[in-house]
Amino acid sequence: MKNNSVKDLLLNTGTQSQVKVNGWVRTFRANRFIALNDGSCIDSIQCVIDFKNFDDSTLKKINTGTSLEITGSLVESQGSGQKFEIIVSKLEILGECDSDKFPIQPKKHSFEFLRDNAHLRTRTSTFSAIMRLRSSLSFAVHSYFNSNGFYYVHTPIITTSDAEGAGEQFRVTTLDPKNPPLNEKNEVDYSKDFFGKETSLTVSGQLEAETYAMSLGKVYTFGPTFRAENSNTSRHLSEFWMIEPEVAFMDLNGNMDLAEDFLKHLLNHIIKNNIDDLSFLEQRLTNEEKTKPQNLRSDMSLIDKIRFVIDNDFKRITYTEAIEILKNSKPNKKKKFKYLIENWGADLQSEHERYLVEKHFKCPVIIYDYPANIKAFYMKLNEDNKTVKAMDILFPGIGEIVGGSQREENLDILNCKMKDIGVNPEDLWWYTDLRKFGTAKHSGFGLGFERLIMFATGMSNIRDVIPFPRTPQNAEF
Amino acid sequence: MKNNSVKDLLLNTGTQSQVKVNGWVRTFRANRFIALNDGSCIDSIQCVIDFKNFDDSTLKKINTGTSLEITGSLVESQGSGQKFEIIVSKLEILGECDSDKFPIQPKKHSFEFLRDNAHLRTRTSTFSAIMRLRSSLSFAVHSYFNSNGFYYVHTPIITTSDAEGAGEQFRVTTLDPKNPPLNEKNEVDYSKDFFGKETSLTVSGQLEAETYAMSLGKVYTFGPTFRAENSNTSRHLSEFWMIEPEVAFMDLNGNMDLAEDFLKHLLNHIIKNNIDDLSFLEQRLTNEEKTKPQNLRSDMSLIDKIRFVIDNDFKRITYTEAIEILKNSKPNKKKKFKYLIENWGADLQSEHERYLVEKHFKCPVIIYDYPANIKAFYMKLNEDNKTVKAMDILFPGIGEIVGGSQREENLDILNCKMKDIGVNPEDLWWYTDLRKFGTAKHSGFGLGFERLIMFATGMSNIRDVIPFPRTPQNAEF
Numbered sequence: 001m002k003n004n005s006v007k008d009l010l011l012n013t014g015t016q017s018q019v020k021v022n023g024w025v026r027t028f029r030a031n032r033f034i035a036l037n038d039g040s041c042i043d044s045i046q047c048v049i050d051f052k053n054f055d056d057s058t059l060k061k062i063n064t065g066t067s068l069e070i071t072g073s074l075v076e077s078q079g080s081g082q083k084f085e086i087i088v089s090k091l092e093i094l095g096e097c098d099s100d101k102f103p104i105q106p107k108k109h110s111f112e113f114l115r116d117n118a119h120l121r122t123r124t125s126t127f128s129a130i131m132r133l134r135s136s137l138s139f140a141v142h143s144y145f146n147s148n149g150f151y152y153v154h155t156p157i158i159t160t161s162d163a164e165g166a167g168e169q170f171r172v173t174t175l176d177p178k179n180p181p182l183n184e185k186n187e188v189d190y191s192k193d194f195f196g197k198e199t200s201l202t203v204s205g206q207l208e209a210e211t212y213a214m215s216l217g218k219v220y221t222f223g224p225t226f227r228a229e230n231s232n233t234s235r236h237l238s239e240f241w242m243i244e245p246e247v248a249f250m251d252l253n254g255n256m257d258l259a260e261d262f263l264k265h266l267l268n269h270i271i272k273n274n275i276d277d278l279s280f281l282e283q284r285l286t287n288e289e290k291t292k293p294q295n296l297r298s299d300m301s302l303i304d305k306i307r308f309v310i311d312n313d314f315k316r317i318t319y320t321e322a323i324e325i326l327k328n329s330k331p332n333k334k335k336k337f338k339y340l341i342e343n344w345g346a347d348l349q350s351e352h353e354r355y356l357v358e359k360h361f362k363c364p365v366i367i368y369d370y371p372a373n374i375k376a377f378y379m380k381l382n383e384d385n386k387t388v389k390a391m392d393i394l395f396p397g398i399g400e401i402v403g404g405s406q407r408e409e410n411l412d413i414l415n416c417k418m419k420d421i422g423v424n425p426e427d428l429w430w431y432t433d434l435r436k437f438g439t440a441k442h443s444g445f446g447l448g449f450e451r452l453i454m455f456a457t458g459m460s461n462i463r464d465v466i467p468f469p470r471t472p473q474n475a476e477f
Numbered sequence: 478m479k480n481n482s483v484k485d486l487l488l489n490t491g492t493q494s495q496v497k498v499n500g501w502v503r504t505f506r507a508n509r510f511i512a513l514n515d516g517s518c519i520d521s522i523q524c525v526i527d528f529k530n531f532d533d534s535t536l537k538k539i540n541t542g543t544s545l546e547i548t549g550s551l552v553e554s555q556g557s558g559q560k561f562e563i564i565v566s567k568l569e570i571l572g573e574c575d576s577d578k579f580p581i582q583p584k585k586h587s588f589e590f591l592r593d594n595a596h597l598r599t600r601t602s603t604f605s606a607i608m609r610l611r612s613s614l615s616f617a618v619h620s621y622f623n624s625n626g627f628y629y630v631h632t633p634i635i636t637t638s639d640a641e642g643a644g645e646q647f648r649v650t651t652l653d654p655k656n657p658p659l660n661e662k663n664e665v666d667y668s669k670d671f672f673g674k675e676t677s678l679t680v681s682g683q684l685e686a687e688t689y690a691m692s693l694g695k696v697y698t699f700g701p702t703f704r705a706e707n708s709n710t711s712r713h714l715s716e717f718w719m720i721e722p723e724v725a726f727m728d729l730n731g732n733m734d735l736a737e738d739f740l741k742h743l744l745n746h747i748i749k750n751n752i753d754d755l756s757f758l759e760q761r762l763t764n765e766e767k768t769k770p771q772n773l774r775s776d777m778s779l780i781d782k783i784r785f786v787i788d789n790d791f792k793r794i795t796y797t798e799a800i801e802i803l804k805n806s807k808p809n810k811k812k813k814f815k816y817l818i819e820n821w822g823a824d825l826q827s828e829h830e831r832y833l834v835e836k837h838f839k840c841p842v843i844i845y846d847y848p849a850n851i852k853a854f855y856m857k858l859n860e861d862n863k864t865v866k867a868m869d870i871l872f873p874g875i876g877e878i879v880g881g882s883q884r885e886e887n888l889d890i891l892n893c894k895m896k897d898i899g900v901n902p903e904d905l906w907w908y909t910d911l912r913k914f915g916t917a918k919h920s921g922f923g924l925g926f927e928r929l930i931m932f933a934t935g936m937s938n939i940r941d942v943i944p945f946p947r948t949p950q951n952a953e954f
Binding site: 003005007008022023024025038039040065066067069094095096097098101102104118119120122123128131132134135138139142143146149151152153154155156157158159160161168170171172173174175177178180182187188194195196197199201208211212215216217218223224226228230238239241248249409430431433434435436437438439440441466467468470472473474475476477 | 480482484499500501502515516517542543544546571572573574575578579581595596597599600605608609611612615616619620623626628629630631632633634635636637638645647648649650651652654655657659664665671672673674676678685688689692693694695700701703705707715716718725726886907908910911912913914915916917918943944945947949950951952953954
């Protein structure tokens, strides 16, 4: 007999005279009701046993965490709380679970504790819901691009180039760690390293993705990226996943349209496909917020926030307009901002972004046309010669979720800007080649995948939305 | 007016009074016919100009590689070779292309030359077709698992564990490369490294995926993996993409069924969705084979080979049966094998695998139940105490494309096997935890994604099926 998943039994099969299901015990109460979960959905299936039919020694092995194979009939449940339940005819203990030692008990654990047990935390409802949502959002990424004529590109992870011109990178090497070979100048001789030169982990696939946009037209990357920054915050990871579409012949306006449509599609996908997991996380968030003072609680529930983003246009303003709003804002006049906004050209801090999104506009905001000198070298210079065609999308509670730009396609300007920041154009010969041979306007953006999952799940620490987080001092598992 | 893709114009729109399209010139002949390609599909669209309507200076700029924006009417083509063509009313040069300098000319280039120009090689028909197929196969991976109840897991890239117990790994570090800090024992002090311990790039996500299978039930990974092996062959990369499903409560038979069904689904997907690209690559392969002696040519065309795999059951034999066949084979008796098969226990070399697949069975072969001592520690020991529930899938022309196993779920046996090979079970405490708390049988496999693409495209060098290949001494771009 075929195994059934709990999801199938609860949603698809209807009553059946004989079913078989495997899973892990969540709870066992009154020597009669086993809640069995197999990870296929948020719900466990209630398995009802008549203790007279089973050995006492078997029943004593049924603890939270025990794995079971259960055979029985699927019937409509008499009790409330579930539509179907299994009347158990056969029960096999697959693997015992010592309740004195098993870290995951049917009680509230702190997220810190569960991070230390990241290999078991998906046996809780909260983390299984988060990770199913992560999976669903990943699929939505691929299905959106696939149905819109984009091609998926696997840009390299080990690289000799640095997309930002300044990102802190991890070195990748097989040289002797203690006594590396030295050259005549008494420097480490990377010509003897595995790749014959110094290599590091990528901070972005954008530059390589541009080469594919300039041949296949519409492409995207979705892969891991790395930052060796020593920032231990709830919003930063050393290893995270990024989605970077890149489109030939598209300008900044098209780029903003694409990003907004894409984000709405992703969120719509989970509303349509994952409402049970979302409802569970919504309740969790509501309970968590009840412990906070009234003024720190959200006006909207988790699902309302998601629907709000889907249903409303993002507010689009230039950087110059943003500065005007901020200059005249109450927190600026009352000197409540840590960094006061005085002049055009100031870099926007997270306090400013939050004010614009959460207080002033109360909706997602796209800021575009930033000062050239606070943005990356590859962004297209506007005709004013001082701003670039860059755009950032800011989400409530999350801050920057997307950063993008139209790229500088003019070879002379690009060369100048590279030299200005100390990048040798010859090191990026292949990147400048794109401007020599049939150049054209093109644009793209990067979406930090974990930031999106934080928004979609209501989790406030980025370590809780990736299976095994990597942060300074931590690469366990 | 909206931009149209070439694919849309050729397949979807029908004749139209006015269309706009952007792309790169493939050829310009007779001062009249521009073949314009935008990467959306293998075909270029023929754009017909009346040279009397355009400046001579404009026409002179139309070379192979020039980027253009063309406006005109889409009409049924008078000529043969295409169904539709554009009668050009307006033509704008977006980016010129100096034909003396542009490496990609309308002639045959060697694959070696194109690897040195990997940033431009997708402007050729061959490489754009390969990379569109790579994208399509990626999507097929996700859609297969999504529609079969699997969850996608992003296992970590930077890791402190080594799945094979023996793989050569790249070190990831931010320590001073020349003067690393040393500890009291005069060894490199990794406690001062970014993660507080020695870290490397993952060789497989399997061990972490097992933790998710043992909570979410059915999961898969699809991400980059790394081997720091100094092997410069046409079948090895230092950075490659791997797909690793892992399923709780599934045995080795289920694993073989899953792998076979999965591979057939992937190949079926491209037959249904990418027949134009496949036909182009089939013709390329046929032309290439014409330059070879008759006995080295394939009996089947590329598409026939793909269909053969879809339509036929894979042959399943035990390792013991394979050894018997090989022992009695002609090349073994005539001492034509480099490594003669004499005894049970011998490791199978690629010459043996090729004989079984290409000469003996002439179809994909699954070999299972291998000797324990030539396989990894985590594979489930059979009751004979000498073989393990491992399986490899061998494809014609490619060799091993899938390797998998049922995993050892018995804690005592697993601990013994780890100690035997010098792995400290405490280093993998989280992996052994899975056997302590509700253990259950589970299985999975790894599919080398580039090997599959080689089979699907007929390419014989693995460097030609990944955008920017990383191999010893090479990490350009």
